[in-house]
């Protein structure tokens with residue numbers, strides 16, 4: 001079977017690798033060479049444990065030894081991850097994953113897909129460099145996927161978060177990640193160190209506030225870390241400066257009702273969606289790299305056996321968790337507990353209780369799911385350890 005995969009990010013490159021190894025003919029398309037996609041690049045312990053190539057490969061990555069949580073009222077909690085936690089440059093990660101796909105036999109074309117038509121059981125795929133045909137079409141083309149729209153899967157503005165920030169060149173070698181919660185809107189800002197730069201970013205619900213407000217909030221945080229950089233950003237004529245390159249991007253953050261209706265595969269019209277194109281991102285934390293790779297593995301398994309099982313497979317593997325995260329999202333960011341915002345109380349509790357601290361640490365590192373979270377939190381809070 002000839003499969004056309006649109007997008008060679010973590011989802012598309014991984015699927016190309018898995019299917020090529022199993023004898024499929026793979027045409028992998030990406031509009032760009034490997035690039036620094038707007039992303040924190042955080043790869044959780046869960047991802048490192050499950051995908052050996054992320055853990056053991058030679059691709060440069062920054063290993064993290066502490067996670068600092070900061071509340072809107074500047075309460076701080078620092079925890080050490082129980083297992084490895086890594087930060088990748090997306091350019092380096094993309095380069096490595098594409099090479100693995102090519103080595104397994106996939107053909108990579110650096111072409112934007114302009115259109116795709118399904119007729120007589122085949123797909124005709126249009127690029128500026130000419131047309132291609134395929135038996136099966138996979139959309140792995142990210143949050144703003146054109147393939148998703150072409151196959152008729154609709155997301156609404158409520159299904160997205162919006163993020164912006166700066167990648168800042170640095171010679172510093174930090175091994176600490178910062179996450180700060182915000183009081184005005186539901187979301188957080190971060191500092192993620194990479195091998196040669198720091199990714200500063202802020203994310204919240206799409207259209208929940210203005211980009212100008214988000215920038216101001218992020219610059220205030222940067223000022224607490226690097227005054228010189230903050231004043232450079234405040235006085236810059238454009239968004240970027242010589243050492244700080246600006247980015248802005250959408251992140252899928254599906255609503256509960258969208259999770260309920262979502263179909264990521266049609267075996268009759270022979271298409272499927274994976275990764276961000278399918279909305280497979282944790283609505284609470286924004287983690288998407290793991291789910292991009294995991295959904296690629298599940299689709300490969302389904303295509304080798306029974307492709308119509310794909311929807312059932314991703315739902316069973318992580319769909320229920322994601323739906324639960326979507327349910328918790330509003331309460332987590334806007335909820336109050338005993339007269340204070342939940343995030344403030346959470347950090348206060350965690351400072352006093354080792355058990356709660358451990359739950360929080362595991363949640364950030366991807367080791368604690370949302371289904372069962374309440375029970376574990378309650379058990380930890382009342383264990384008085």
Ligand SMILES: Cc1cc2nc3c(=O)[nH]c(=O)nc-3n(C[C@H](O)[C@H](O)[C@H](O)COP(=O)(O)OP(=O)(O)OC[C@H]3O[C@@H](n4cnc5c(N)ncnc54)[C@H](O)[C@@H]3O)c2cc1C
Pocket residue numbers: 006007008009010011012029030031032037038039040041042043111112113114140141142143145146163164201249250251274275276277280281286287288289290292
């Ligand atoms: C600001 C920000 C911070 C984030 N931080 C983290 C984090 O720290 N950890 C984490 O796990 N996740 C994070 N995420 C989410 C993560 O970036 C995504 O979930 C992940 O990249 C999804 O992989 P993907 O392969 O599905 O899509 P992408 O990585 O977006 O890849 C899609 C590819 O498709 C290509 N493409 C698009 N349209 C076309 C077309 N028409 N023709 C050909 N090619 C096309 C693009 O060039 C791109 O290379 C973050 C996201 C954002 C926006």
